[in-house]
Amino acid sequence: MALPFDHRYPAVDDLRQAARARIPGFVFDFLDGGCHDNVNLASNTADLRDVKLQPFYLADHGSVSLETELFGKTWGAPLGICPVGLQGLIWPGACEALARAATARRIPFILSTCTTASLETIGQITAGAFWFQLYNPVDPAIREDLLARAERAGCEVLVVLADVPTFGYRPHDIRNQFAVPPRLTARTILQMILRPVWGMTMLRRGKPTLASLTPYMPANMDLRQLADFMDRTFTGRLTGDDLARLRDRWKGKMVLKGVATVEDAEIAVARGLDGIIVSNHGGRQLDAGLSSIRALGPIVEAVGRRTTVMIDSGIRSGPDIARALASGARFTFLGRAFMYAAAALGDRGGDHAAEILSRQLLQVMEQVGCDRVADLPRHLVRQ
Numbered sequence: 075m076a077l078p079f080d081h082r083y084p085a086v087d088d089l090r091q092a093a094r095a096r097i098p099g100f101v102f103d104f105l106d107g108g109c110h111d112n113v114n115l116a117s118n119t120a121d122l123r124d125v126k127l128q129p130f131y132l133a134d135h136g137s138v139s140l141e142t143e144l145f146g147k148t149w150g151a152p153l154g155i156c157p158v159g160l161q162g163l164i165w166p167g168a169c170e171a172l173a174r175a176a177t178a179r180r181i182p183f184i185l186s187t188c189t190t191a192s193l194e195t196i197g198q199i200t201a202g203a204f205w206f207q208l209y210n211p212v213d214p215a216i217r218e219d220l221l222a223r224a225e226r227a228g229c230e231v232l233v234v235l236a237d238v239p240t241f242g243y244r245p246h247d248i249r250n251q252f253a254v255p256p257r258l259t260a261r262t263i264l265q266m267i268l269r270p271v272w273g274m275t276m277l278r279r280g281k282p283t284l285a286s287l288t289p290y291m292p293a294n295m296d297l298r299q300l301a302d303f304m305d306r307t308f309t310g311r312l313t314g315d316d317l318a319r320l321r322d323r324w325k326g327k328m329v330l331k332g333v334a335t336v337e338d339a340e341i342a343v344a345r346g347l348d349g350i351i352v353s354n355h356g357g358r359q360l361d362a363g364l365s366s367i368r369a370l371g372p373i374v375e376a377v378g379r380r381t382t383v384m385i386d387s388g389i390r391s392g393p394d395i396a397r398a399l400a401s402g403a404r405f406t407f408l409g410r411a412f413m414y415a416a417a418a419l420g421d422r423g424g425d426h427a428a429e430i431l432s433r434q435l436l437q438v439m440e441q442v443g444c445d446r447v448a449d450l451p452r453h454l455v456r457q
């Protein structure tokens with residue numbers, strides 16, 4: 075059942091401001107920031123907003139539907155929830171709450187390898203209707219164990235991550251000495267005191283852990299140790315052969331996330347993957363990289379007829395979703411938007427974000443005279 079609409083937050087930016095007011099500064103910086111000088115972060119949204127749509131007011135049209143086919147299922151809207159690490163540190167219980175909201179809204183939820191709810195918990199919450207993002211473990215035994223657990227939990231789509239060959243260089247996190255659990259300095263303690271609801275909710279729900287990884291990792295690591303553990307355990311450096319091995323092993327649908335070039339997209343297609351997510355990790359990895367929307371065009375042109383091309387990075391609104399779909403993406407995913415909502419509104423954040431994004435997208439489609447999501451490319455203004 076839909077929750078009552080909260081009129082205070084009609085836009086993702088309202089949720090971002092509310093999140094900033096509810097969570098400690100070092101946590102907000104971790105969520106909100108990009109890498110290096112935040113150039114890629116900014117261009118993701120700016121370039122997307124350069125995409126223009128044209129309305130056909132006089133054409134015949136019927137009722138608008140957001141329902142979208144993807145991988146043999148009909149989803150409630152062409153938008154899903156990105157994998158995000160450490161969600162329970164950003165807001166306690168955020169991962170579980172977003173998984174619940176996705177299930178209720180019939181939109182895809184992607185569980186990160188590095189977040190605070192386990193494969194088993196999310197499998198239960200979603201009754202197996204979730205996707206799992208895999209960092210590629212170096213140790214074949216860990217890889218096999220994670221894949222077997224994902225299978226047992228009912229995971230529908232395996233999302234293999236390509237774009238973290240090394241940990242992103244994030245000055246704000248370095249300045250804040252960001253760590254898991256948070257390092258107690260005078261500054262972080264003050265920031266936590268200034269956000270008592272976050273602190274009390276954290277105390278009530280318990281210290282967040284990297285729940286899916288707990289069986290493989292030592293306890294209580296700081297950011298440097300976590301980075302070392304991630305580097306040691308998950309060489310993000312993925313090759314075509316790694317993909318082929320995973321493809322052989324995983325019987326369900328499999329997607330490559332973090333595709334930024336036609337070259338990588340072609341390898342994914344050649345290795346038999348079912349889809350790709352054009353993404354630059356929300357601007358958190360390669361500050362000198364192209365925005366996701368600018369990377370999308372050539373990729374759709376090259377492989378769009380042979381595989382399912384999806385996109386994330388920089389999407390903050392229904393119009394942004396329409397712009398991405400009109401540009402040739404089959405489906406969109408959002409990371410920060412849903413996490414701002416979870417931080418701002420707790421357990422009901424995911425539902426609210428899905429509601430405002432759906433309302434906004436519906437309005438755009440009604441405005442331009444587009445009944446079906448798949449018809450949005452007809453409304454693209456070619457520049």
Ligand SMILES: Cc1cc2nc3c(=O)[nH]c(=O)nc-3n(C[C@H](O)[C@H](O)[C@H](O)COP(=O)(O)O)c2cc1C
Binds near residue numbers: 157355388
């Ligand atoms: C705080 C944060 C943590 C993230 N952690 C992961 C992760 O663990 N695995 C992953 O594949 N992507 C991760 N991402 C990237 C997102 O999946 C997604 O690509 C990105 O957020 C999309 O950009 P957007 O935030 O502008 O929507 C993370 C993003 C953020 C903001």
